[in-house]
Amino acid sequence: MVKKKRDVSRRKFLKKGGIVVAGAAATTIAMPNVATSATKKVFKVQAAWGGGIFLENAKSYVDRVNKMTGGGFKIDLLSVNSVVKTSQMQDAVHRGVLDGAHYVPAYWYSKSPAASLFGTGPCFGWSAQELLGWIHYGGGKELFNELMGSLGLNLVSFFNSPMPAQPLGWFKEEIKNASQMKGLKYRTVGLAADVLTEMGMSVVQLPGGEIQPAMKSGLIDAAEFNNPTSDSDFGMQDVSKHYHLASFHQSQECFEVTFNKKKFDRLPAEVKSILEYASEAENSNFYWNNTLRYADDLIKLKTKHKVNVYRTPDSVMTEQLKAWDVVVDRISKKDPFFAKVVKSQKGYAKKVMDYLLLNQPDYGLAYKHHFG
Secondary structure, eight states: OHHHHHHHHHHHHHHHTHHHHHHHHHHHHHHHHHHHTTTTEEEEEEESOSSHHHHHHHHHHHHHHHHHTTTSEEEEEEOTTSSSOGGGHHHHHHHTSSSEEEEOGGGGGGGOGGGGGGTSOOOSSOOHHHHHHHHHHSSHHHHHHHHHHHHTOOEEEEEEEEEOOOOOEEESSOOOSGGGGTTOEEEOOTTHHHHHHHTTOEEEOOOGGGHHHHHHHTSOSEEOOSOHHHHHHHTGGGTOSEEEEOOSTTOSEEEEEEEEHHHHHTSOHHHHHHHHHHHHHHHHHHHHHHHHHHHHHHHHHHHTSOOEEEEOOHHHHHHHHHHHHHHHHHHHHHOHHHHHHHHHHHHHHHHHHHHHHHHSOOHHHHHHHHHO
């Protein structure tokens, strides 16, 4: 008798909940159908990285996308130079030779100095976290799209992964003042090249894989790439024992994931959203994962490889800020759009950093209290 009542109750529940059950079933069926509307869509996306932690970061983004699309849409990630050279990646995506690319804006800034402002521009007291805040909420995305339109580029881009400030880099001796840097042949990219040239350095722009051999052969005297992990992978500790952390030459940078706009626009709305929001999710993953890796590898550089690690003197960084002023003023006078972007960034940084700098305690003070 009890069992019969339970069976009746279950039938009543299913009958009363028929709409709910049907709705749930429809949802289950609809998701594969959405994916099927992008049936067998495979985007070929080339990364600017041949290996190391940045290629891992690119794979992390791709894995997120592929898992969320349920197999109906897929990104095939290609490593550096698989189809075209890094310097040709943006044009290849624009033409549709590649469906997408994973790189940094500094790699195509030769088309417009303003491109560098989206990753390797002047520091207005902010970090990469606030740069991304400006891009997403402070008008940066709209300005970027305006730039794409003015250049006639068939691209749509998403920005992610707030990078810690890049080290000043590797030198043959400890740098105690800016005068030691004058005349040195130095590797960097983007607008940082203009800044360090203004400081008297002879700047050479080289791909990451060529940095260590160039320093080993004497083609360059000093160099930077990005972080302790990547620098270790390149073997910089084998050609120099003097590593300087902290610098304003590239103090806020992030990745750019770019897609051919015509192909992107033809994707289902759900897939387009996944491509965008997977990029946003990478902000947290990058920062949590990479910061720990960088810290671990810095310890290895000091203990295992006997690298002397210094903090770049404030006097050197002050000279960098002065050089940035000269470069920004010079380009702004020639390029109204560049000036427009700088004005927008300054407005955002002045407001946001006024709050953050007043509110943030001195974390260094707490660190010294606990660890000396």
